[in-house]
Amino acid sequence: MSTPRRPLYQQLPEIYRIKDGEQRPAHQLEAYMGILDEVMAGVRDNIEALYHDFFIETCDDWLIPYLGDLLGVSHLAGDPWTLRADVARTVFHRRRKGTLGAIESLSYTLTGWAAHAVESRERMAWNQHLNHQRPDAGGQPPLRLRTDIVSQVRGGMATLRDPAQLSFLNGPFDPFAHVADVKPGQIGVPRYNLPNLGVYLWRLKDFQVPVADPGSIEAAAVVPAQAGDAAAVVRAIVHPQGDPMTLFNTHRYRADDDPPDLSHTDAVPGPMPWARLSSDTPTGNPQAYVAVAPYTGTPGQPSAGAVGLILHVPEPLPDTAGWTFRGANLCAWEEGLRPALREREIAIDPERGRVLFGLSDLAGEATPLAEGLRISYTYGFSGPSGAHPIVRNATPSEWQNQAVVLRNVSGGGATALRDALADLGTQTQPVVVEIQDSRTYTLDIDDVVGHGTEGGAPTLTLTTSLWMRAASGQRPVIRLVNPLRFRPLDVLGAGAAEVIANLMVRLEGLYLTWDREAAGFADPNEALIQQAALNRLELDGTTLDPGGAWQLDPLSPGVRQALRPALHVANDFGFVDDPNETDAFDQQPWIVIHRSIVGRVEADDEYQLELIDSLIDAGSAEGDPAPEFAVCAASGDPLLEWGPTLQVAGMTCFGRMRVHSVDGQGSIWLHRLEAHDNQRGCVKFSFFSGDGDRLPPHHGCLFATSASISFTATWFGLPGYGQLRLRSDRRLLEQGPNNDAMGCFGYLLNTHKWKNLNIRYREFVPVGIRTILVPVT
Incomplete structure (x- = not known):
């Protein structure tokens, strides 16, 4: 059904087409055959459309609820992608009902956001009976030093010697145990209690800009304090104008895996945690966030599933195996780091979008790197308003003819x-x-x-x-x-x-x-x-x-x-x-x-x-x-x-x-x-300010005198720029056009995504479990 259709006139023997061109006026037969061809083309297109309507992936939007009825799926409202995905994955989710994988896959399907489900009972502290001790991985109670971020500290104590580890406290990948919190569940506030299931959501979309020029870059010689310290550095600012920016990681969630691939600490579309960018710490895993890609000629485009930050370095500089990484504060990088930057070490400041290379030679390594460095970086934003690396159509309709x-x-x-x-x-x-x-x-x-x-x-x-x-x-x-x-x-x-x-x-x-x-x-x-x-x-x-x-x-x-x-x-x-x-x-x-x-x-x-x-x-x-x-x-x-x-x-x-x-x-x-x-x-x-407005006739509107409003960020360049906070007046979030939020997003x-989640959780969450939605971004 997908073979290209040749017009009826083109299927005639060539001699007739030649003779038709010699007529006066020319192409009379082509015009006549074109009229007949329109009828047959319409019949063919209708049959093809009917065939496509048998499948949820290709059917028209208005047919989605009808196909859902065949599976007994209750109807939702929202964008067509969400409704189509909900019906398409119904059987997939029902076979896995009651599992964390189903909850995460369902959350992603209904929203397109990265999701991570956490059973609160697994993060609760408890006192052990002396006759039935159950030490967790990592050592014997009562004192245990943490060396991983997977197991919970339930029979021991959290170490204060690792600030990198402590940076995960109260986050979606919090490795520590908590005492019970009996207050009622509330959106955005995790409550650790036996029946609670926390679903963490990353609402900002990750946009990766492929192979861009650094906004600012310079090479400089430095005086090494001891052997092994860098004798030359290259300072690069990621933002094209040299402004501070927050570096994000890419979302690498495999929804079609069986069982579903649960969201991982190092594969969610959020700000890069500096604790994971250091090679020489127990919590470090820089390979999941940054890659060094040597190139000759032209750097290659990032592949699907690429990490958030790719440093394209010109040959013959050392490849990725020759570098070590460090997460650091590079606010005053001209004054150096403590401890000093080592040779073949890359320091990354994910909060300001700065990268610092440590090299052994200014002329032989630092200068060529500064001249040839390209960066593929990732940032987070609410949606495709503004310039973003998104899929675009070839030409608009008014230019096609x-x-x-x-x-x-x-x-x-x-x-x-x-x-x-x-x-x-x-x-x-x-x-x-x-x-x-x-x-x-x-x-x-x-x-x-x-x-x-x-x-x-x-x-x-x-x-x-x-x-x-x-x-x-x-x-x-x-x-x-x-x-x-x-x-x-x-x-x-x-x-x-x-x-x-x-x-x-x-x-x-x-x-x-x-x-x-x-x-x-x-x-x-x-x-x-x-x-x-x-x-x-x-x-x-x-x-x-x-x-x-x-x-x-x-x-x-x-x-x-x-x-x-x-x-x-x-x-x-x-x-x-x-x-x-x-x-x-x-x-x-x-x-x-x-x-x-x-x-x-x-x-x-x-x-x-x-x-x-x-x-x-x-x-x-x-x-x-x-x-x-x-x-x-x-x-x-x-x-x-x-x-x-x-x-x-x-x-x-x-x-x-x-x-x-x-x-x-x-x-x-x-x-x-x-x-x-x-x-x-x-x-x-x-929504209006209510402060001296001179308005035309208005209907269904809100005024700041009776409704509160708040944004995640109002400074250009910050994550969450222009994003309405959930604590804003509910009418602002629900009484805009199409019964959704007002504003540019x-x-x-x-x-609708929030409402659809709550509707589906009633079906897929076991009885007695209380879900608490916690937006991370």
Whole structure:
């Protein structure tokens, strides 16, 4: 049924097709056969669809509950993947009912989250009868020194000599025994008691960026204190901008194993525990978190099941067998470590995303390593909003039926992307620039061949649409030397209006940031995109670095970096050189931000702004007494002028808004929202500050005056950024669109996942056992 279908006309003898082409008008037979072929193709497609509907893996979404009825599966609600997986694995789970493997597999099936089930009775301390002593593995009671993290200390005492071991206390892989806790079970709080079953859940998804450039790297000579100490070091910061970041491990759970492979300490998608990164400690297991991969030529992509951090080192440096590892605090790594770094030793700081190599020679080893080091790293995030290495479709539907100019880019640096954007003003077909890897690209529009200028600033001039995208599974970083500006090549000429009416720029899967040393961004109010004289600007799965990340400053801990506007587009459309162009430009540009993360948006009322499953960050968290503007006018005083026409569908805003009008649903405004035309539009199932809002008609909404709200993190770059805490008002988590959460991650339907877990646990958990859900991330 999967063989490709040849059109009926193509099955005719070639002589008839040749004669058909010689007719006037030509191809009359092909048109006639095409009509007949549509009927037969429709019949064939219907038969094929009926065949696919017999199987849960390929049936239409509406058929899932009907197939579930055949197995006696009670109906759930949520995303189609969850419902399909629930029915597909029903028999698998029923055969293993009552086992820990079934609980973990069921939890993963219903949520897609990593899960670990713990029987609390196995972690409870108990007093032994002197006539019936039952010493656990590791020694005789009453005193026993721990050398593993598997067995519980039940008849002995926990050692305080191993801080690495103690770091697992009260976590999902806690190896110690606890006294009974008789308080009622509560989500997020493990209670150790005989009937309790703790199910730990990792809600953040692990995203692995393959073969990227370190954000900062340097080689330096050091003075060894004794023999064996490193004489040279290489310091590398993982984040592409050199910012602190938390390194995650990858999720390596084999759901189809029989029996299921229970979640392991070293294979869950959470922050790397420093205790496991040291080679010379009893609790160390660095091979499960980090790997050294020598390469010649081009580093290979991480394979399925790869560890969270892969260090691609150029040959002929020692391979993985020649290195030892250490988890360490590298906040002040310029001052050295205590004890000193050894030769062939790698120190890793998983909380700050720093890596330190110890080598024996500066010129022969450290410098070549600094020049050739590549890193595949993993981070955690709530979902695919923003730039992430996810699977992407080849081309959107609106581009599939037209010829395009495809320009592939790879290798990073300052020339590859610059050359791919050359001569855009001479093209007659849409240009697609696809970046094939996750390297860092420096873009200086002033060096692009054929660029224009506007007000003395370099500008990309277009005669046709432009689409810049990341290849599937990649997340390239574009470091701008000057702001992006897009404008038509010709605004006043004959036929220019028709060209402009179809002019679109689409950015997909890109992480756009700015060069911290560039003169083009010396002004902190300079936006990443300063001109968008187009019919349509689309940001799809893109991050416009909002700034405000954690600044690693020993003198001022806890300080945030400066914030950066994402867009600044005024009513003159950027035509500052010729006012006649402003008069001739007759478009009302659409700015569509879909599943993206951006900073402040400054746009005048001639623009239309659409925000879908996105986060707008102006740096103002809940409770900020003087919030910054997140969306406002680009010209004049933002306290007096009005911004664009706004449409929202699942949005979180860290800042206040002042717009011309607003319409939509499922959004969170932490601070004041003011709509000039408050008789137009309607906002439904959303959250407002209740502090001087000027709102249009609204329905099913909450206000901060009567509902509490809290986020896991509000600083860009931290794990859990933009994630609603479970302690937020239940209405906020359950009364958004589709009876799920409000905000930019509502489309994940996480509330449905929690409810589905509780429904299924009633069937699969033995009578008398009480499950307690504990989110780890």
